[in-house]
Amino acid sequence: MSVVQFEAVGRTFRSGGAEVRALAGVTLQAERGELVAVMGASGSGKTTLLSIAGGLDRADSGRVRVLGEDLGRLSERRLARLRLTAVGFVFQELNLLAELTLEENVALPLEGAGTGRHAARSAARAALARVGLDGTGGRFPDEVSGGQQQRVAIARAVVGDRRLVLADEPTGSLDSDTGAEIMELLRQLCDNGTTVLLSTHNPANADFADRVVHLRDGTLDRIEERAPRTAREDVR
Ligand SMILES: Nc1ncnc2c1ncn2[C@@H]1O[C@H](COP(=O)(O)OP(=O)(O)O)[C@@H](O)[C@H]1O
Ligand SMILES: [Mg+2]
16 A cells, blocks of 8 residues: 555646646655655645645545545545644744744644643654654754754654655755755655655755656656665665
């Protein structure tokens, strides 16, 4: 079972009299443990694709399956449940809540899904450890660097063993060294079984991917299969 499967997915936005075909006829898949990079110019449909994969938006043609569920057949309530329990989101903006500690930020999605406070906090500490931030849970976002804040956002996306992480230009606001560290971390999560669907316009990030999906004006330009960077290094 693929973690994400798109079959001929389309999405058209209508605003006033104008129509924008944000996605048309997009077919792709991501398996367990894969990092799939979606590349394309600004406006090519990357964010729309990720939003549909995460159930934040719905396709208006084609079929989308996530973890075996046909999203088009799910009620809003079940879609919200899938978002809360199985899918994590990472955005370019480091959108942590400034008044909460790092641990509280990471625990939020679990508490939102109904996990008790104590268990949520303990899972948050484990997730912070997974992203290399063991022992920092009591700090506040403005007390750590931008790269560390993005790690916290990744911890929040994987907390409680979410199986799919959707990362929309997660390195876009970071310098290139910090961005590379974030990509290493995402690759490591995939090597441990998480699936990551990442949008980027940085070709260096695509080096960490198993598959690179190139979008142009909402349509699939081509899909490249790759031997990802860390896997290649492991072979040596
Ligand atoms: N909510 C919306 N309403 C109207 N048009 C939208 C909306 N979201 C995206 N679009 C349009 O869809 C196209 C694809 O946008 P987007 O998915 O954000 O591209 P990317 O993330 O690659 O920059 C763009 O032309 C954008 O203006
Ligand atoms: Mg975008």
